[in-house]
Amino acid sequence: MFETFFTSRAGSRPIYLYDLTFGEGDAGKLRLTSAERPIYALGGRFDPAQIKHGEIESSGTLDNATLEVKTPRTNPLVEIFRVYPPERVVNLVIYRGELDDPDAEFKAVWSGRVLNFGLQGLEATFSCEPIATAIRRPGLRRTYQYGCPHALYGPQCRADKTAASSPGQVTSISGSVVTLASGWNAQHAAKYTNGMLEWAGEGGTTRRTILQVLAGDQLLLAGVIHDLAPGDAVTAVLGCNHQMSDCKDLHDNILNYGGQPWITKINPLGQRTVFY
Secondary structure (H helix, E strand, O other), X not given: OHHHHHOOXXXXXXXXXXXXXXXXXXXXXXXXXXXXXXXXXXXXXXXXXOOEEOOOOOOOOOOOOOEXXXXXXXXXXXXXXXXXXXXXXXXXXXXXXXXXXXXXXXXXXXXXXXXXXXXXXXXXXXXXXXXXXXXXXXXXXXXXXXOOOOOOOOOOOOXXXXXXXXXXXXXXXXXXXXXXXXXXXXXXXXXXXXXXXXXXXXXXXXXXXXXXXXXXXXXXXXXXXXOOOOOOEEEEEOOOOOOHHXXXXXXXOHHHOOOOOOOOOOOOOOOOOOXX
């Protein structure tokens, strides 16, 4: 029935579903619709909201234009960005359907991510990038180097994150400094530098990089701390210096070390060389 309404000049009354993902599980999802009543579709409930988007353009190439989504500043989407911007990429999928379609069929018409937003008066404008733009962007190129280039606990690193984690409890918070109860560190406290501190937040698991371990049990974290209070349980995860020493002795992961520690320090183009 979707095609019947879609091709009708008089009978088409389009509605849009906005499916946003900014965290883990249902707590990390926001579902909105341009309809005047809740829409139950795609395995969830889409709540009515004042929301609209610009023209969806496609030139047949990867050079797709940025899409603007506009809402009142009271929209719940604004609250995701207003005080504490999400630490993860905010993905957006827009579906189109017909209000009078008895089959309640909705088709995806745009997919991408929300880059940033701005407030002007009572209106909020979100700039969104189509997924094709992200696909064409080149990633980091691996170089010939002594240190390991792998992201810690990533798919190439494959270090055991569970074994590197230890539970702790927050005793106090001051700015970006979190103090934990003694006994939180299974290894020397300095080894948690460049590691992570994790806790359960409103939108799922919140992670902050440990920039420095200060005196005692104080951790200096990256970014603004929210959804965390004294008495909360946290998990401290070991860091890594991306050298063979930590890879072997700290993580027991030397077989996955990604650096080239045997690079000669002698200039192969100099007068003295080991190559000929």
